[in-house]
Amino acid sequence: MRRRARDRIGYRVRAAATVAVMLAAVTGASPGQARTLVYCSEGxxxxxxxxxxxxxxxxxxxxxxxxxxxxxxxxxxxxxxxxxxxxxxxxxxxxxxxxxxxxxxxxxxxxxxxxxxxxxxxxxxxxxxxxxxxxxxxxxxxxxxxxxxxxxxxxxxxxxxxxxxxxxxxxxxxxxxxxxxxxxxxxxxxxxxxxxxxxxxxxxxxxxxAPVGTGPFRFVDYRPDVAVRYRSFPEYWRRAAAAEAETVEALVFSITPNTAVRLTKLKAGECHVMAFPGTADLDAVRTDPDLALVSGEELNIAYLALNTARPPMTDPRVRRAINLAIDRRAIVEAVYGPAGTVAHNPLPPSSWAFHRDLPEPPFDREAAARLLAEAGLAEGFETDLWFLPVSRPYNPNGRRVADMIRVDLSRIGVRARLVTRDWTAYRAALYGGEPTMMLYGWTSDNGDPDNFMNVLLGCRAAEPGGANLARWCDPGYDAAVQAARRTDDREVRTRLYRDAQVRFREAAPWVPLAHTLVHMAIRRTVNGFRTDPLGRTLFEGVTLTE
Amino acid sequence: MRVGRKIALVGGVPILVAAAIAAAGWFLLTQGERARAGALLAARVYHDLTLARLVRDDFVAARADARAAFETRFFDLTDRAGRGLATLQNQARTRGQAERAAAARQSLDRYVERMRDFSAVARENDGLIAEMSRRASRLTDLAEQARERQQTSNVDLAWTLTGKVNRLRATRDAVTGLNAVLAAAWQLALARERGAPPGTERSERTRLVHAGRDLAAALRATSRETEAAEAERLTALDSAASDRLTEWGERLLKIVTSEQRTLDDEVAQLLTYAGEANATEQATQNIGITTLKLGQRTAEALARRDAEAVSAMLGEGERLSASASALPISPLIQSEMIEAIDGWRARLATTVDGLKRQNAMIAEMDGLAAGLSEAARALNDDAVEDADRFGTFLGQLLLAGAAVGLLLGALVALAVARSILVPLRQLQGDMIALAADPKAEGLSGTQRTDELGDIARATNFFVTEIGRRERALRRAKDQADNALQDLHQAQDDLIRAEKLASLGQLVAGVAHEINTPLGIALTTATLVRDETRAFQGLVTAGTLSRSRLTHFVDRVGEGSQLLCANLTRAADLVHGFKQVAVDRASDERRRFDLDVWLGELLASLQPMLRKGGHRIERDDPSGIVVDTYPGVLAQVVTNLVANAVVHGFAGAERPGTITVRVSHAGSLVRLEVSDDGGGIAPEHLGRIFDPFFTTARSHGSTGLGMHIVHNLVTAKLQGRIAVESEPGRGTLVRLEFPRAPGEVERTGTARRPAGAQAP
CATH class of the missing domain: 3.90.76.10 (Dipeptide-binding Protein; Domain 1)
Structure with missing residues (x-):
């Protein structure tokens, strides 16, 4: 060890070697002191x-x-x-x-x-x-x-x-x-x-x-509510020939659903990367000398899906009324803060297929009331509103969003009963078509418009168990989306997707809520970490300075 | 059986018995000694093994760092026991013992082998236990670290919670403020609608303004500057703005209320989490404590070698691992903790395994040790028993052997004595009878094969042989007598022949001596005849002259003179020779002057000398007259001179000189003939008088000359003869003889074997 420290010059290496010596002295060189990066994940x-x-x-x-x-x-x-x-x-x-x-x-x-x-x-x-x-x-x-x-x-x-x-x-x-x-x-x-x-x-x-793959880390163990543990895979095909001294040897996803607790852990050094700091905490992160905020635009959408298979959401007027009744600006302002932008369409504005000519859907309580009256629901109705039990990149606080929506809806006589489940059960319920109104979101898997337009709203996804939570199947819309998929002509596709967005606006199966910037709080000892527009949290190549 | 053997038997049986007893005794003593040594050795092996077992127990119970000494001691002891067993095996008296010792050695080897295994496992386990204890201590440290981190985190959490609660309080104040504003606005609107008195309206307005200020303050407390300003502005406006105020208020109320709820939730979650965190801290601490306890108990169980209890610890370790991994403690430490526990467990499992193996080894070693001790004890017992048996056996053997030996010896002696004495008496009787009558029958008992038979046969043979020898002696005596006569005849013949030979010599000498004067006389006579013839011719022819006549007379005168002288000489010679020859031939005794006689004799020998140019010298005349045998004396001197010439001067380069001396020697006459020739080799000197001894047989020598000389001197002259000679210095022969020998003929001396020197 001493020789190694002499051989190399970098202070960091020497410091690391010293630390290793100290640890080795304590533990008898057991493999426990591997360089571990802890990611405080959200769920x-x-x-x-x-x-x-x-x-x-x-x-x-x-x-x-x-x-x-x-x-x-x-x-x-x-x-x-x-x-x-x-x-x-x-x-x-x-x-x-x-x-x-x-x-x-x-x-x-x-x-x-x-x-x-x-x-x-x-x-x-x-x-x-x-x-x-x-x-x-x-x-x-x-x-x-x-x-x-x-x-x-x-x-x-x-x-x-x-x-x-x-x-x-x-x-x-x-x-x-x-x-x-x-x-x-x-x-x-x-x-x-x-x-x-x-x-x-x-x-x-x-x-x-006990998954076996080819990736940069191999699975060690998973304990629900505690952690997923990985070890660096030395034979990873993309691994640099010479391992750097700061290469992460062990990776832990420390499962910490509570944002405040996550931040606490990050500050305490219990984790090095923290998923989705709360909007209210961003300033605190920015000002902390040990922490840094990594932000990036993510191709995502937060929405309130209206289950078109369940009355009264079968009626497009009711759906439009709901769209009009919700003050999305207030929601984005209160819940997302500067990280959020009000959503107009299923597509994020950075997508090439985004229909910029469609105006922002208005907030018009009276029009909403009128539409309800037209639909024969002047007295309003009772329904269920499911909110996300966990913070998601597209929705940092489902409960609060739901609260505000409930208040808005109550103003047009719609009494929403707030419902949630634990995350897995929640998703299961949503994919099972159980809720009438539900908060959910989407982060693009591949950046392609199809990944929003077809996957989330296409007819095939409307089948039970599919990702079309609104169970909305509009033949015209679906035809446009499927046609757009079969060609790689960008213009044709753009036209088709615009058409589809117009149809979406008409049918209003969702209330599009917001697109977000994604924030990750990291300790300054973490190098090479970046956010991903596709919502992936990748640790390949991330290094950790002790 | 032969007597020798019988005697050997008589002597031998007790000796053999004694020797056998001694050998057996020695053997038994040696065996007993060996057995006793073996017993001692076996006892020592037993002791070593017992001690080794104790040492092993010490080893087992010892602390890791103190083991080496016990191990060395153990191996020393077992090594010594092994050597002892090897010795026992080599010295084993019976195959059973050897096998037992061999089996014990094998057991010992296995025992030692097990001990080595045990020691290896012990080292391994010590290493593992040390590692475990390091891990346990690491684990305790980690648990403490985790607890500390948790504590820190809990403090942070408390701060966060405080912050959230404060924020919640502020938010609640804002909600209250908003509600108050909305209520006041509503009251104002109601008052206006009802047309309430201006005082009332004013007071409502004031209330609204105040509520607005309170709200603004509350909003500022939640960092809502914009909203605070808006609140102040809207509440300060005139009634026209009340709808806007309501709208604004409700929107804000929605936001703030939702925030309040969020904060409520957050605080609730944080509280829950704080509770959990505290529980975690407690649990983390428990892990540390459990680890400590577990480590302690494990160490105790290990010290007790209680594999079951240690196995139970494994279960506890697993529970500990489960609880450590289930706790939401710092992941940084958690992995390490889990690995430390798992490592601890893995090592413990290995240790348990090792412990079980060790326990099995101890059991096996105990079994082996018991077997070994038993074997050593059995060997010892065997050896002791052997030693005792040998001792007892020795005593018995000595007693029985002595008795048997004595009895046997006595019996054998009796039998042998009897078997010897009886035939001896018989022999004695026979011999006495035989002595009385040599012609009697031979001895009885010749058929026996023993020494008595030998004696009988030998006596028989002896008697026969004596008879035979007697006859042979008689016959030999007759033959010897005949031979003596023959010998005398031959001697006489020889002497006669010798005499004739010397006579021949004499004749030859005489002829030669006479030849010269006769030759001169003949020549002179011829000359005279020729002169006479010539004179006659002159005379006849008448040419005789005076001178011629004178000359003729002179010549005849001269011739006559010469003739007379030579013929006189010849006549003298013949006379002398006649005497010599007579002396020789007559063998008669006469009285004569020795000098004259010697002169004549030597003159007759001149021809013999002249050949080699040798000389004879003579002493002055002695005037001795002797009365003896001149022929014998002449033959003696002739032989001596001839010997000098033939042998003394043989091969000499220069002419020799023979000196003849005559002198008185008391009553005897001494005649010495000496030469200056080659002498006689000492080895020949002793044999010089032996008949037929010669060194010149090739030259026709008979080897009888000196023998005859000796005989003649001693027999006829009654003198004695001695020879002195040295090689290269010549030879002296000395005769001493009486002047007048007696008449007695001493025949005895002549028959005596020839010696070197006659007496």
Whole structure:
């Protein structure tokens, strides 16, 4: 150790070595003192299986362990090669041939040691289990909502293994969103060998409980409400040849739903990165010399979905009345503060398909009352309003938003009963179509307009269990959105999406509330951390100065 | 059986018995000694093993750092026991013992092996326990750290909570203020609508303004400057603005109320969290305490080697690990804590495993040690028993052996004595009978194979042989007598031959001596005849002259003179030789002058000398007259001179000189003949008178000359003869003989074997 300290010059290294010496003296060089980065995350991941995750929380938990064939460069929505080092598109955009990177290692765990590097079988396994209902792993762990909601089951004609390192995807029709979709969490590549081993051992559910991927961190353990623990994966394919002294060796997602507690922990140094500081605390973070605020625009939307399958929301007039009755400016002002902007449309204003010509939806209580009267609900009605139990990047305080909406609605005679569940049950209820009005939000998975317009409002997603929480299926809208998907002509698509936005405004299945800047509070010892427009919290390459 | 053997038997049986007893005794003593040594060794092995077991117990109970000494001691002891067992095995008297010792050695090897394993496991476990204790202590530290962090965090939380509560209070004040403003505005509006008296309206207005100010203050307390200003502005406005005020107020009320609720929730959550945090702090502390207790109890259980109790600790460790990982404590510490606990547990599991193995080893070692001790004790017992048995056996053996030996010896002696004495008496009788009558039958008992038989046979043989020898002697005596006669005959013949030979010499000498004067006389006579013839011719021819006549007379005169002289000489010679020859031949005794006689003799020997140019010198005349045998004496001197010439001067380069001396030697006459020749080799000197001894047989020497000389001197002359010679210095032969020998013929001396010197 001493020699090492002499050999190198950097003060930091020497300091680190000294610390290591001290720790080694205390612990007898046990592996416990690995350089640990703690991320105070906002909630429990609903799953660790990237095929099953639907929230950015869980996706972020999964992204540490997995890679997809193609990926979005961190902080952008630009695609770049990942596990597929190259690909060729042919047959008019209907055939994708991916060539896999050579020598990519999977993680090992207590029960599994990979015998081979990544190959085409792993890719086939990762997609076939989501696609084929008769696949042994199709029913394991839950519902592959993303794969289904993106319509991939209907889009894909075949997935074929060309050879050890080449896989072909054949589509029934061209799809501009295909590649960006593959870059989403559900496109993560799992180890077929591991799955086979688990099946042999009769514990297929372990695939989600003790995930094995190719990512920069390998899974250690997950204790709900406490933490998800990872260890740096030394054989990670993208790892720099020479490990830096400050490389994070252990990563912990310390699950801390309470924003105030998160901040407290961050200040105390119990965590190094904190998710979504409260609006009221941003100034406090900015002024703290130990802390820094990392902000970035996120492609997201917070909305109040109106379940068009449940009366009285079946009536577009009622939905429009609700839209008119809610003072969104007050909400954004009070709850989001400077980080939020009032939403006009499902798309964030930074999306190329955003319809700038549509005016901001007005706040007009009288018009709302009139519309209700037209709909025969002059006396108002009673309904349920579900609010988010956790802070989300698109909605830092669901309860408060709900409170304000309730007050607004009460002014037009709509008595909203506030309902919530714990996060997992909440989402389950929403996807199950249980609530009438519900607060939710969306962070784009791939930056494509389709990821809002189709995934959240398309007819396929309106089926039970789908992400179209409003259960709204407008043929005209859906036709436009699907048409936009089948072409990669930006102009055509823009036109189609504009048309769809007009239709959305007419039908008002949602009350679009806000788009946000996302804030992450970090300790100044953290380097290389950035926010991501797709809501991913990525720790690959993040270093920690002790 | 032969007597020797019998005697050997008589002597040997007791000796053998004694020797056998001694050997057996020695053997038994040695064995007993060995057995006793073995017993001692076995006892020592037993002691060593017992001690080793105690040392092992000490080792087991010792602290990690104190083990090495016990271990060394243990291995020393077992090593010594092993050597003892090896010795016991090598010295084992019976196969059973050897096998027992070998089995014990194997057990010991296994025992030592187990101990090594045990020691290895102990070291391993010590390492693990040390590591565990480090981990436990680390864990305690970590728990303390976690608790401290938690405490710090709780303090932070308290501050946060205080802040939130303050904010909540301010927000609640704002809500109250807003409600008051809205109520006042409403009252004012109502008063206006009702057309209340101006006083009332004014007082309502004032109330509104005051409420507005209160609200503004409350809003400022929540950092809502804009809203505060708006509140003051709106409440200060005239009644026309009341709708706006209401609208504004309600909007703000919605916001502030929702904030209040949020704060309520937050505070509630924080309170809950604070409660949890306190519980966490408590639980963290508990982990530390539990760890301490667990470490303590584990150490105790380990010290007791109670594998079950230690296994129970594993369960507690698992619970501890579960509670540590379930606690929402600092993740920075939590991972480390969990790893510390898990590491502790893993090591504990290994330690338990090691402990179990150790316990099994202890049990096995105890078994082995018991077996070993038993084996050592059995070996000891065996050896002691052996030693005792040998002792007893020795005593018995000595007693029985002595008795048997004595009895056997006595019996054998009796039998042997009897078997010897009986035939001896028989032999004695036979011999006496035989002595009385040599012609009687031979001895009985010749058929026996023993020494008595030998004696009988030997006596028989002896008697026979004596008879045979007697006959042979008689025959030999007859033969010897005949041979003696033959010898005498031969001697006489030889002497005669010798005499003839010397006579021949004499004749040759005479002829030679005479030849010269006769030759001269012949030549002179021839000359005279020739002169005469010549003279006759002259005379006839008448040419005789006076001178011629004169010359002729002179010549004849001369010739006559010469003839006379030479013929006289020849006549003298013949006379002398005649005497010599007579002497020789006659062998008669006469009285003669020794000098004259010697002169004549030597003259007759001149031809022999002249060949080699040798000389004879003579002393002055002695005037001795002797009365003896001149022929014998002549032969003696002739032989001596001949020997000098033939042997003394043989091969000499220069002519030799023979000196003859005659002198008186008391009553005897001494005649010495000496030469200056080569002498006689000492080895030959002793044999010089032996008959037929010669060194010149190749030159025709017979080897009888000196023998005859000796015989003649001693027999005829009754003198004695001695030879002195040294090689290269010549030889002196000395004769001493009486002037007149007696008449007695001493035949005895002649028959005596020839010696070097006659007496």
């Amino acid at each position: 429990n991941p609903e799953s660790l299986d990237p095929g099953l995750v639907t929230t950015t929380t869980a996706m972020s938990a999964a992204w540490q362990m997995f890679n997809s064939l193609v990926e979005f460069a961190p902080g952008t929505t630009d695609l770049r090669p990942a596990l597929a080092e190259s690909w060729q598109v042919s047959d008019g955009g209907r055939t994708y041939d991916f060539t896999l990177r050579a020598g990519v290692r999977f993680h090992a765990n207590a029960g599994f040691t990979p015998s081979r590097p990544l190959n085409a079988d792993d890719v086939l396994f990762s997609f076939l289990r989501q696609w084929k209902p008769d696949h042994p792993y199709h029913r394991v762990g839950g519902d592959f909502a993303y794969f289904r909601d993106l319509g991939l089951a209907g889009l894909i004609e075949g997935i074929e293994r060309l050879d050890e390192r080449r896989v072909r995807f054949r589509l029934k029709e061209p799809d501009a969103t295909f590649l960006p979709n593959l870059a989403q969490a559900f496109g993560s590549i799992l180890s077929a060998e591991y799955a086979e081993q688990l099946a042999r051992r009769g514990v297929p559910e372990e695939l989600a409980r």
